[in-house]
Amino acid sequence: MKLGSVLLICLLAGCSSHYSAGEIAGKYVLSVGGGVDTIDLDANGTYTHAYKTKSGAIDHQDGTWTLEDLQAGPTVALDNFRPLLAEDTRGRGTYLLLVKRSFGNLYLITNIDLDEGYKKQF
Amino acid sequence: MESDPIGLMGKSYSTYAYVGGNPISRTDPMGLTWPESVAMGWAWLTGIAPPDTVYGPQTNQSQDMMQSPGVQNAINYFNQKNAGKCPNQWSPVTNYDYSFGPKGLWQAGLNSTQQFVGSYSVNIYPISNGTLDVQVNNTTSMTSFFYGIYPNSWNPPNGWPMGNTSQQYVGTLPASTGATGCGCGNQ
Numbered sequence: 001m002k003l004g005s006v007l008l009i010c011l012l013a014g015c016s017s018h019y020s021a022g023e024i025a026g027k028y029v030l031s032v033g034g035g036v037d038t039i040d041l042d043a044n045g046t047y048t049h050a051y052k053t054k055s056g057a058i059d060h061q062d063g064t065w066t067l068e069d070l071q072a073g074p075t076v077a078l079d080n081f082r083p084l085l086a087e088d089t090r091g092r093g094t095y096l097l098l099v100k101r102s103f104g105n106l107y108l109i110t111n112i113d114l115d116e117g118y119k120k121q122f
Numbered sequence: 123m124e125s126d127p128i129g130l131m132g133k134s135y136s137t138y139a140y141v142g143g144n145p146i147s148r149t150d151p152m153g154l155t156w157p158e159s160v161a162m163g164w165a166w167l168t169g170i171a172p173p174d175t176v177y178g179p180q181t182n183q184s185q186d187m188m189q190s191p192g193v194q195n196a197i198n199y200f201n202q203k204n205a206g207k208c209p210n211q212w213s214p215v216t217n218y219d220y221s222f223g224p225k226g227l228w229q230a231g232l233n234s235t236q237q238f239v240g241s242y243s244v245n246i247y248p249i250s251n252g253t254l255d256v257q258v259n260n261t262t263s264m265t266s267f268f269y270g271i272y273p274n275s276w277n278p279p280n281g282w283p284m285g286n287t288s289q290q291y292v293g294t295l296p297a298s299t300g301a302t303g304c305g306c307g308n309q
Contacts (some may be wrong), residue, residue: 026261111243113266
């Protein structure tokens with residue numbers, strides 16, 4: 001009964017979670033386009049982003065990040081960011097990644113419909 | 123009974139197509155797009171939907187999505203990020219997520235495009251005259267249909283019934299970053 005109430009409240013409230021920047025900080029990895037995409041969020045508010053292709057070539061960039069509370073939930077905002085995957089033509093600007101916890105793992109969501117994104121490494 | 127308020131700017135050549143060509147027996151209180159949305163849903167269910175579809179600014183679908191709460195939230199966020207900056211200094215905002223959920227279901231009401239799309243992400247790019255190129259990106263999938271409960275790795279590929287398909291809705295909207303002076307005004 002109690003569990004049912006909690007699930008109902010979670011469903012209605014969207015199970016929103018609050019995180020501190022310290023909890024979010026860490027290394028996140030996504031395998032995409034035959035390569036490995038890595039975002040390293042430092043607790044001091046800076047990030048390093050790197051994409052390593054299948055052939056071993058590495059492209060990287062860095063900037064600052066903040067944690068924001070948006071409609072979809074807690075979101076990491078990467079400033080002065082552009083996706084490094086060649087097929088992704090989105091230009092440099094503020095890039096947003098929704099934070100989601102699933103089965104004990106932390107994700108930065110790149111596609112909200114497919115529920116896929118960068119996974120935090122422990 | 124009225125002709126379609128967006129007139130011939132919509133995709134159809136008939137201003138009564140929005141009520142299935144039958145203005146007497148059907149009404150379209152909101153959304154203007156239910157026949158198209160039913161067709162899109164059927165195409166997804168049967169696996170005949172193309173992998174990628176882009177809806178231009180003049181289509182009913184894009185006009186529905188430009189009025190959606192997620193687009194309005196994304197533009198507010200864009201304005202906040204670029205507050206006080208002249209248009210030539212505006213920086214894009216990409217991957218702004220809108221989570222549908224029970225509240226979205228209620229807010230979308232009878233707007234069939236918003237009901238069909240559910241959750242989505244928004245990209246906003248400044249254009250030179252002070253307006254914004256807005257792109258709404260959606261992936262129709264079993265995962266999305268079941269609110270994230272259905273595992274992504276189980277989704278059928280495109281071409282299969284209920285396989286993944288993506289849609290992009292494109293529009294142009296004004297920005298309001300409050301920039302004045304510096305020789306630019308808020309064009």
